[in-house]
Amino acid sequence: MPKKSPSIAVSADPSKWSEASQRSVSAEWTSEYTDILYSCWHCKAESVFSAQDQKYTFEEKKAPIDQRRLLCQACWAESHRIAARLKEFDTRWAEQKQSLRTDKEFAAGWLETLELQERYVPYRHDVARKNMLRKLLGDA
Numbered sequence: 845m846p847k848k849s850p851s852i853a854v855s856a857d858p859s860k861w862s863e864a865s866q867r868s869v870s871a872e873w874t875s876e877y878t879d880i881l882y883s884c885w886h887c888k889a890e891s892v893f894s895a896q897d898q899k900y901t902f903e904e905k906k907a908p909i910d911q912r913r914l915l916c917q918a919c920w921a922e923s924h925r926i927a928a929r930l931k932e933f934d935t936r937w938a939e940q941k942q943s944l945r946t947d948k949e950f951a952a953g954w955l956e957t958l959e960l961q962e963r964y965v966p967y968r969h970d971v972a973r974k975n976m977l978r979k980l981l982g983d984a
C-alpha cells in the first residue's frame with residue numbers, strides 16, 4: 845500500500861477569527877488545524893481541506909469557523925464560471941427586459957445555466973427564476 849503523506853498540524857490562532865467565530869465553542873478548544881478529508885459533492889473526488897488552507901480561510905479571510913469545503917478544486921472553479929455566467933444573464937435581463945422577453949434562446953440559455961449550477965451547489969436553487977423562464981419559453 846502506498847504511504848500517505850502524514851498530515852501536518854498547523855497551529856491555530858482563534859483571536860484572528862471573525863468575531864462570531866470567536867464567540868463559538870470552537871474558540872475554546874481549537875489549538876491547531878489538521879487536514880480534513882472529504883469527497884467532492886459534485887464529482888465525488890477525494891479532496892483535502894488542508895490545515896494550511898484552513899488557517900488562511902478562518903484567520904485571513906475570516907470565514908465562519910464551521911465552514912467546510914463541498915467541492916474539489918476543479919469543480920469549485922467550474923462553479924465560479926457558472927456563477928459568473930448567471931451574473932451576466934441577470935445583468936442583461938435587468939438592462940433589456942423588454943426585448944429579451946421574446947428571446948427564447950436567451951431564456952433557454954439562462955435556464956440551462958441555472959440547472960447546471962444545481963449540480964454544483966446543493967442549496968439556494970432559484971425556483972422563482974426558473975419558473976419565470978419556463979413560462980417565457982412556453983409563451984408563444
Ligand SMILES: [Zn+2]
Binds near residue numbers: 884886889916918920
Ligand atoms: Zn469535484
